[in-house]
Amino acid sequence: MRKLLALLFCCFVSPAFAQLTIEITQGVDNPTRIAVVPMGWGGSSPLPEDVSEIVSADLQRSGQFDPVPRTSMLSFPTKPEDVFYRDWRAMGAEYLLVSSAEQRGGRYFVRYDVFDVLAQRKVISAGKVDGSPEQLRDIAHHISDKVYEKITGIRGAFSTQVLYVEAFQHEQKADNFRLMLADADGARSRLLLESDQPLLSPTWSPDGREIAYVSFETTRPAIFMQNLATGQREQLTNFTGLNGAPAFSPDGDKLAMVLSKDGNPEIYTLDLRTRQFTRVTNHYAIDTEPSWTADGEGVVFTSNRGGKPQIYKVTLASGRVERLTFDGEYNARGRVSKDGKTLVMVHQRQGVFHIAAQDLTTGTLRILTETNLDESPTIAPNGAMLLYATRFGGKGILAAVSLDAGTKYRLPSKQGDVREPAWSPFFN
């Protein structure tokens, strides 16, 4: 009897002792709360740039972070040993960035530590970065990149740059067009080229050293390539008709473009070493806006061969053309993300132009932007954000949206109309 009971007891109890498993299948995905403590600095005069503030702004702009305001901080530790996790936990911080700088021989040396407040341990220990006084912003973006990558699992793109065109159209004097280069946050913009003729379609070489663009300076559109470091320019095309929309191949050896030299706009490639042009498309309809696929084996382009503008893909080796977009009556300016999974485009819905993203494996399309004159999408090299041109307050500006449409922000307003952004690749 006792045996039986014991057995029964076992039967009853043993499943209970088995590990209880709880499955978590949903989350809320709130921005990560991070406290970026003002950088420790022992110098007699304040730092020329508020590095911590730049980091904080970078992280906030990504949409993935919710920085703790300085005014809420209970203490300003600058060394790991001064950190009391309890204080930071109390204000809801999940991560804590503590840094300090010192100047030696005209250079700034920065040390930074990132703490997981909840687990009470370091996730970045004694990160180091240094630079000249002019590079303090770069130091800040570098730290932002490292923090972003550690916490989100995605490489940060704060140290990248953006090309864009500023247009000043005057009634009395001649129009003015400027090709500009700026940090990804819009700061430190500098002039690359100025012209009273239109400048269009700036684009980056994959290594970030060269750019290509269309200039009307010769009174008809021509494609130029320019070295950023030396400023040296080279005219690549001088055909009659349309010469436009240059796009570097992922290996940097070729440039895809639109030429109408043979009658109507077709896609061509130019081998940058042999200077050989190859015709890629051959259709009586307009084929334009080429952009390389991630593997470099094909080119996506916009064509009205189906009656309305839609995005197609041509495989270079076979010449086979395949239609990619079917949703809506107007899809143009396709750009494939670096991982090859997403196609972003200008999508027209009910007469309104949006930026949309299409999942290339499932074919599902989602609208990313809500404004109505959005154009020229360009994807960040980490694939997390994209920049596009839109209109705000009566003029053209640049805006950014995360690829999951969760975050949107506008870049600082410039003079004139801002258009045709091109997000740089990673520089290293």
Place this chain on the structure above:
Amino acid sequence: MNWRSLYTLPVIISVGLHLILVLAVTIGWESSTIDPKPRVFKPNVVQAKLVELKAKDTAEPAQKKTNVIDLTKKRELEQQKAAAAKKAKEEAARKARVQREKKAKAEAEAERKRKLEEQRQAEAEAKRRAEKAAREKAERERQERIAQERLDEAMRKEEQQHQAELAEAQSQSYVNMIAARIEQNWSRPPSARRGMQVELLIQLVPTGQVVNVTITKSSGNAAFDRSAEQAVRRIDRFTELKNMQPELFEQNFRQLRLVFNPKDLRL
């Protein structure tokens, strides 16, 4: 086959009665109604013969005759005979007496023995009966006890099952609460993708306080793993558990395996 003998007589009687009735109808009533002329039956002539028994009467006188012939001798003889008879009789009586006495004694002895035996048997019988009764009683009690035990056991089982079900239901509701709390606190990094899965082992104390979190199976994405760990650490204390019965806590909730498997991500 018994029915045949059983029914023979009634059947014969019944048939006879019917025959008589039929005869009465066909003959008696018919004659009386149709043929009123009286019928005369001739009486059967019985021839009897008287038989006389004479043998006894003839044998008796002959015997008497022989007795009368020699009386004296006969008397002597009779006297001798009588003496002898008397002696014999006495002897016989004595013998008989002895015999009787012996017999009586034996009978008494036998009776005694018989009675003894009877008594013994009665006692044995009584004892047997008592034993049997006791045995039966014991058996009955045993049966009852078994039945009772079975009932008890069934009830206990039912109770256990009920308890288990109750515990299961309670566990489930606590599990749901815990899962909901974690889901409200789980903020995935943008690198999180559908199909990623991280397993955590968490240890709790009865207040609901999380005392330990370990990643037992990584997703391969450190940021994703950390987001799961942080969800639990952010909660820090599952206050819902503090009202839990201690047994239930010990059985199921001291250690929990958490599987983070996002199904709501777009990418």
